[in-house]
Amino acid sequence: MTNRDRDERGRRGYHHGNLRQALLDAARQLIKQQGAAGFSLTEAARLAGVSAAAPYRHFRDREALLAQVAISGFEQFADRLEAAWNDGVPSPLQAFENVGRAYLAFARDEPASYSAMFEAGLSVDDSPELKAAADRAFDVLRRVTAAVAQTAPQANLPPGALMSLHVWAMSHGIATLFGDGKPCRGKVPLTADEILDAGMLIYLRGLGIIPTEK
Amino acid sequence: MTNRDRDERGRRGYHHGNLRQALLDAARQLIKQQGAAGFSLTEAARLAGVSAAAPYRHFRDREALLAQVAISGFEQFADRLEAAWNDGVPSPLQAFENVGRAYLAFARDEPASYSAMFEAGLSVDDSPELKAAADRAFDVLRRVTAAVAQTAPQANLPPGALMSLHVWAMSHGIATLFGDGKPCRGKVPLTADEILDAGMLIYLRGLGIIPTEK
């Protein structure tokens, strides 16, 4: 049986053929619309065109599906940050700016993943895979900030990881407060990108990494 | 009938006497434990010792109660920031640091309010009172940052409100990522206060508001 035989939902008769992925997609769509807490397994199954019991062939329970959305979210997140960094090409500072934009773009393009990653209340202790994926994403940020710091060897550098915490916190804060569709978006006549760029510029000046123009 | 006649729940027989407040308290307790999305009106009523129908004498529906938690949260938040600022005494910079600590302290001490304010998905457009309360809190931040900026009149100052957006975003990011009981708390050997203090120090240096020591 080939793909030509699939129906309009992508199913191949009695067997779906790709239900696991279809459920993850459905979950993302629902989380985007209703938030991580409002997502239900039953509705995801309905959206994928199968019975409410079918998901249990692929996920232990509701939380396991949610965790998988977070895990693949962290993986994609790490990939996109890594790609934006591009090994510091053309310059660490330019690449760093690209990473910031990639951070906000991910939160904008994949709000469901972002929500599952940071707002669903999943604990990293519950799943080693979740922990590994989250650690990898954070490691990208740490390597990026370390490389940027190295461009000004004798500047006022803060202890190792601290700089990456600041970058992460400000990016996260801007994404959740001022991102598209967020509550405070309307109050502010600037895009999230603009706010982050300006903030990082000031922050890097404060570290002596880029010169204070005057 | 005097207060002496109240029973162990604070009730005065058939009439509760202070149900509105008791429901708000119950809601905060539940939100703290289960998140804003997990809170139920029925459970709040149970916790307050009344029937599931009783809350409807005081709140239009579940969302109205949640909105009230957010509103009084914003009011208390604004009060605490204002008190920490203390009109810039003893010095704007010292007072600014106190405001930062007050921000994180509020998120730590009143996680339920903070959650209702920023994570419950309530729209400011749904309630003029909510909008007013949120605006007032943000106004405090704006006045504080403006006063701090004025201590270095000719520094590289960003346009008006931008600085307050940065301060807000970093505070919010740190509170939600690294605050007590938050997912990433375990990863980091620093307190939220320490991270924010260091971040603001660097940021203010970047603005030329405090000198770069070397």
Added chain:
DNA sequence: TGTACATCAGTGAACGCGCGTTCACTGATGTAC
């Protein structure tokens, strides 16, 4: 001070709903021979 009465703030039963999950089942698939 005492009484009639309007109003307030509760009760408890009931409604329909959607959820997570289990279970025995069955149709489809693929492999061994």
Added chain:
DNA sequence: TGTACATCAGTGAACGCGCGTTCACTGATGTAC
């Protein structure tokens, strides 16, 4: 190539549950006279 059979991945009915909300009600309160 054909057939028997194990396994896989679905079904659909059922379960118990808690929820938000409505409704007619009633006990308690407070006010007018």
